[in-house]
Amino acid sequence: MRLTAICLSAALLAAPLALAAQTTNSSPSQTDLQVPAPANRALPTHIYPKKVVKPLKPFSALAFSGGISAEGVNLQAATNVNRYLNLRAIGNVFNYTVSNVDVSGFTVNGKLNLATMATSLDYYPFPNHGLRLSPGVQFYNQNSVTANVQVAGGTKLTLNDVNYYASTANPITGTGSVGLNTQNPAFTGTIGWGNMIPRKGEHWSFPFEIGVAVVGSPNVNVALTSGLACNAQGQNCVNVATDPTVNANLQAQIAKYKSDLDPLKVYPIFSFGVSYSFKIR
Secondary structure: OHHHHHHHHHHHHHHHHHHHHHHHHHOOOOOOOOOOOOOOOOOOOOOOOOOOOOOOOOOOEEEEEEEEEOOEEEEEEEEEOOOOEEEEEEEEEEEEEEEEEEEOOEEEEEEEEEEEEEEEEEEOOOOOOOEEEEEEEEEEEOOEEEEEEEEOOOOEEEEOOEEEEEOOOOOEEEEEEEEOOOOOOEEEEEEEEOOOOOOOOOOEEOOEEEEEEEOOOOEEEEEEEEOEEEOOOOOOOEEOOOOHHHHHHHHHHHHHHHHHHHHHHEEEEEEEEEEEEEEOO
C-alpha cells in the first residue's frame, strides 16, 4: 500500500515536467516558421517601348554622298528599291596639268582629264549590315591625257630602239594623247561596305567600295608635226612629219606604249565618302 502511494506521488510530480518539456520541444523555431513570400513589386507606371523601325517603302528615301576616288572628286546619289536593293548614280571629276615631263626623249606638257558617270545596282545580302555587291554600267567616260610634245635641239629621241637627235636649228614638235575610254559604255563591278540608306533608320553612313571598270585597251596617239631628226653628228637630217622610216619607227614605239598601258583596260575603282539620307515620302 505504501509502495503504491509512493509510485502515485512520483507520477504526479513528473507529469508537470513532462508537459513542460513537450511544450518546449513543440514550440516552432525561427527556421521552422514559414515566412510568406513578399508580394510582387508594383510595376512602373510607364514602360519605355523598344524603338520599332518600319520597313521603307520603295523609292521613299534619298541619299547624297561626297568623297574621294581613284578618279578624283566623287559624288553619289542613291534611292532604295526594296529591302535588299538600292539604285545609285556615281560621278567623278578631276583635272591636273603636267609640265616638262620627260618620256623617251619627249618633253611633255599636257593635261590629265578625268570625268565619268555611272549607275549601279547595290545588292545587300544582309540588309541590316553594310556588305554589298554592285554590278553597274559606266555610260560616260572622258578619262584622257592630251599633250604637246617637244624635243629640244641636240636632244636624243629614241623610237623603236633607234636613236635620233633633234636638229638645233629646227627642233622637233608634235602632239600626243591617251584615251582610257575605248569601251564606252563599260561594265563595272565593285564590292563595298556601308549602306547610303541605312535600314535601321540612321541618317549618316560612310560608304566604301573597291572594284574595276572594263574600259578597253587604252588608245594612244602621237604625231610629230614639224622639225628635223638627224644622226649623232647632226647630219643626214630628215623631216619627221614626212619621212617614212621615222614614221614607221614612231608607230612601232606607239605599239610599245599601248602594250605598257594595256593593264589599264581594267581600270581600278576605289572610293570613300560620307553620306546623308532622308525620307522623301
